[in-house]
Amino acid sequence: MKSILAALALLIATPALAEVHEVQMFNRSANGPMIYEPSFLQIAPGDSVRFIPTQPSHNAATIDGMIPEGATPFKSKINEDFTTTFEVPGAYGIKCSPHVAMGMVMLIHVGEVAETPLPEALPKKARARFETILHGIAP
Numbered sequence: 001m002k003s004i005l006a007a008l009a010l011l012i013a014t015p016a017l018a019e020v021h022e023v024q025m026f027n028r029s030a031n032g033p034m035i036y037e038p039s040f041l042q043i044a045p046g047d048s049v050r051f052i053p054t055q056p057s058h059n060a061a062t063i064d065g066m067i068p069e070g071a072t073p074f075k076s077k078i079n080e081d082f083t084t085t086f087e088v089p090g091a092y093g094i095k096c097s098p099h100v101a102m103g104m105v106m107l108i109h110v111g112e113v114a115e116t117p118l119p120e121a122l123p124k125k126a127r128a129r130f131e132t133i134l135h136g137i138a139p
Helices: 002-013 097-102 124-137
Strands: 020-029 032-037 040-043 048-052 082-085 090-095 105-110
Touching: 020 040, 032 097, 040 124, 090 097, 097 124, 105 124
Parallel strands: 020 048, 040 105
Antiparallel strands: 020 032, 048 082, 090 105
């Protein structure tokens, strides 16, 4: 009986495990060309995101000026299944390096995010896709 109670206490005391969210990268899907699916994630600090090159020629990379202060930028290799953990709360802009000019971007909010500023240097189609994403998540 004591061992059952000890095991139960251990389960209750164990902190919640971080989640792994999956994002697929497409040349074209039912939602359009050059797209991450989903194009927006709301995750908790400590969660991970797995970027899956469902179709070829894509990667995932942070966008300069679109990561929180103290966060580490990343850039996966083309066609690489890549997983990264997001520890620092804030807004993260993600791009496919070869296709950012075609609007292949996504947004990840880690924790509570008050605003998501867009850098001036974004290509036109990338800016338009971010504006669509932000419009869809606005309260």
